Amino acid sequence: MNDRLPRLLALVPYLMSHPGAQVPEVARLFGLNEKQLIDDLQLVWMCGLPGHTPGDLIDVSWDGGEILIENAETIARPLKLGVDEVSALLVALRLLAELPEFGGSEALGRVIAKLEQAAGDGAAAVSNQVAVEVDAAPDALATVTAAVRAGRRLSLRYYVPGRDEVTPREVDPLRVVLVDGRHYLEGWCYRAEAMRMFRVDRVLEVTVLDVPADPPAEAEPMDVADGVFRPSESDELVELEVTPAGRWVSEYYPVERVEELGEGRQRITLRARDQSWLVRLALRLGDAGRVIRPESLAERVTDSARQALANYY
Amino acid sequence: MSRRKTERLLNLVICLLSTRRPLSAEQIRHAVPGYDPENDEAFQRMFERDKNELREIGIPIEVQKDPWEDDPGYRIVPEAYELPEITLEADEAAILGLAAQVWQRASLAEAASGAMLKLKAGGVQTDLVEGPLELRVDTRDPSFPTLWEAVRDRRVVAFDYRSSGSESVLRRTVEPWGVVSRRGRWYLVGHDRGRDDTRVFRLSRIVGSVSAVGRPGAVRVPEGIDLRAQVGYSHGEDYPERVALIRVRPGSCQGLRHLARTVTPGERWDQVELAFTDPERLAGWIASLGSDAQVIDPPDAREAVIRRLKGALQ
Numbered sequence: 319m320n321d322r323l324p325r326l327l328a329l330v331p332y333l334m335s336h337p338g339a340q341v342p343e344v345a346r347l348f349g350l351n352e353k354q355l356i357d358d359l360q361l362v363w364m365c366g367l368p369g370h371t372p373g374d375l376i377d378v379s380w381d382g383g384e385i386l387i388e389n390a391e392t393i394a395r396p397l398k399l400g401v402d403e404v405s406a407l408l409v410a411l412r413l414l415a416e417l418p419e420f421g422g423s424e425a426l427g428r429v430i431a432k433l434e435q436a437a438g439d440g441a442a443a444v445s446n447q448v449a450v451e452v453d454a455a456p457d458a459l460a461t462v463t464a465a466v467r468a469g470r471r472l473s474l475r476y477y478v479p480g481r482d483e484v485t486p487r488e489v490d491p492l493r494v495v496l497v498d499g500r501h502y503l504e505g506w507c508y509r510a511e512a513m514r515m516f517r518v519d520r521v522l523e524v525t526v527l528d529v530p531a532d533p534p535a536e537a538e539p540m541d542v543a544d545g546v547f548r549p550s551e552s553d554e555l556v557e558l559e560v561t562p563a564g565r566w567v568s569e570y571y572p573v574e575r576v577e578e579l580g581e582g583r584q585r586i587t588l589r590a591r592d593q594s595w596l597v598r599l600a601l602r603l604g605d606a607g608r609v610i611r612p613e614s615l616a617e618r619v620t621d622s623a624r625q626a627l628a629n630y631y
Numbered sequence: 632m633s634r635r636k637t638e639r640l641l642n643l644v645i646c647l648l649s650t651r652r653p654l655s656a657e658q659i660r661h662a663v664p665g666y667d668p669e670n671d672e673a674f675q676r677m678f679e680r681d682k683n684e685l686r687e688i689g690i691p692i693e694v695q696k697d698p699w700e701d702d703p704g705y706r707i708v709p710e711a712y713e714l715p716e717i718t719l720e721a722d723e724a725a726i727l728g729l730a731a732q733v734w735q736r737a738s739l740a741e742a743a744s745g746a747m748l749k750l751k752a753g754g755v756q757t758d759l760v761e762g763p764l765e766l767r768v769d770t771r772d773p774s775f776p777t778l779w780e781a782v783r784d785r786r787v788v789a790f791d792y793r794s795s796g797s798e799s800v801l802r803r804t805v806e807p808w809g810v811v812s813r814r815g816r817w818y819l820v821g822h823d824r825g826r827d828d829t830r831v832f833r834l835s836r837i838v839g840s841v842s843a844v845g846r847p848g849a850v851r852v853p854e855g856i857d858l859r860a861q862v863g864y865s866h867g868e869d870y871p872e873r874v875a876l877i878r879v880r881p882g883s884c885q886g887l888r889h890l891a892r893t894v895t896p897g898e899r900w901d902q903v904e905l906a907f908t909d910p911e912r913l914a915g916w917i918a919s920l921g922s923d924a925q926v927i928d929p930p931d932a933r934e935a936v937i938r939r940l941k942g943a944l945q
Binding site: 322326395396398402420432435447448451495597606607626 | 632634638640644649664684709711714715722723739745746748750752763764765766779783793795797808809811814833836859878886919936937939942943944
């Protein structure tokens with residue numbers, strides 16, 4: 319569907335409510351390069367009231383990069399919000415309302431009310447049909463968030479299920495990110511000497527230290543657009559075969575490749591930084607899964623299973 | 632879209648907004664540059680398509696049929712077109728800015744940024760204030776946009792679906808009530824026509840594309856339905872809560888200890904009491920801990936662990 323017309327119908331009101339706005343800044347706002355914006359301005363210049371006498375046409379100038387627009391009163395107001403647009407914002411706002419950070423936020427309630435009013439009937443109702451669940455606030459969340467706000471270092475004990483170990487860490491927190499309904503603390507980990515994402519529900523103990531957070535220059539936030547888990551090329555490639563009862567593996571973990579083998583079975587290829595969590599996965603799967611490659615891993619699984627069975631007999 | 636068409640449409644919008652009285656198609660033909668002055672059929676087709684395009688982007692075109700006139704008259708009523716005046720306080724603007732960033736990818740992300748652009752254009756302050764919290768919700772599933780549209784338009788959907796842990800893929804026809812995201816996974820809640828009952832579908836198990844069938848408005852969503860509760864509810868067996876007795880090696884199984892009801896230290900083994908409902912889920916977990924943990928009681932959970940461990944022998 320065309321998006322040039324909606325853009326122009328927002329551009330004209332924007333320019334009218336921001337006289338003298340600069341070309342580069344307007345282009346950026348509308349997601350255009352400067353040439354595209356100028357193109358839009360030239361198009362608008364050709365339009366106006368019926369009759370199209372000079373007095374009817376919209377007057378646009380952009381001398382010295384400053385945009386002035388006149389004679390466009392008819393379209394001085396933007397088009398009202400559509401159903402999708404209102405819903406997208408309302409669903410997100412309702413998600414915020416679930417979070418402890420916003421519990422009882424009066425401002426949030428006001429925004430929702432203003433938006434529902436601006437939307438008109440129907441639009442607000444539709445937004446009730448999309449819901450995002452958020453995990454219950456982990457115990458550590460309040461402390462962690464306080465440290466981010468105050469710019470203080472954290473000392474914490476963190477549980478890694480794959481290795482079944484709890485490690486002490488000192489972290490300079492950057493932000494708390496809520497991804498896929500879970501809270502993550504992103505910060506510079508002094509133990510790893512790198513940026514890390516910690517699941518806040520796996521932080522067993524946490525204290526705010528009386529040390530200002532001072533992450534090194536290379537501490538950059540991660541782009542979580544593709545999810546939180548980051549396999550790297552150097553991680554080992556592992557191949558598993560699963561029966562229908564094991565299909566959840568490719569749904570639950572980030573995997574490199576999935577091949578359908580028929581009858582609901584799959585061959586799954588994934589990367590693993592260390593083998594121990596795969597051993598655990600294989601034990602959990604039982605006969606729903608089998609390690610194909612590497613052989614060293616398959617042997618480790620058999621050994622672990624035998625050792626565990628020895629406890630029962 | 633061609634530049635000429637965009638110009639014509641923009642002029643059409645201005646024309647219909649500026650008129651106090653409805654205009655006939657003929658009047659519009661002469662008032663708006665770009666319509667064929669001679670070929671009637673070409674003009675009518677083009678005008679029809681133009682009206683539909685405007686309606687598709689949400690512009691309300693009022694059609695008036697005057698009993699005294701042969702032809703209907705068209706106009707856009709400014710009050711029906713315009714974004715109402717909205718003023719946001721600084722704290723409200725910050726929250727809205729946060730909400731606008733939530734969606735990653737696809738339909739709703741575009742819709743959210745489109746909304747913010749309109750608000751900015753309307754003079755609403757929407758600068759994002761950097762805060763300690765960021766929210767991201769993804770809609771990676773390829774079927775999400777179609778399902779969202781069907782939910783919005785209240786249309787029935789049909790798709791191929793593989794049930795959990797099953798071999799077979801079956802065609803399902805569903806009256807969609809809504810979509811829910813939980814732990815990053817999207818679920819469709821609706822009335823399954825084939826089974827004549829409420830069902831929850833995981834979008835990642837939809838095979839191929841989703842088709843919307845039938846007319847909009849055909850689906851009736853039950854009043855006061857709690858979508859999230861539907862996703863949480865297992866439409867299957869209900870397990871009673873029981874307590875398992877588990878031996879764990881000292882110094883190991885930190886996660887288990889954290890969730891246990893009681894932990895009693897011992898010489899060779901520590902003893903843990905853990906509440907559970909589904910013995911198979913428990914078995915999967917305890918099996919994964921290998922020789923560091925063993926289930927003592929109850930017998931069905933113990934047997935389930937042994938089964939898994941035997942099954943894992945490669």
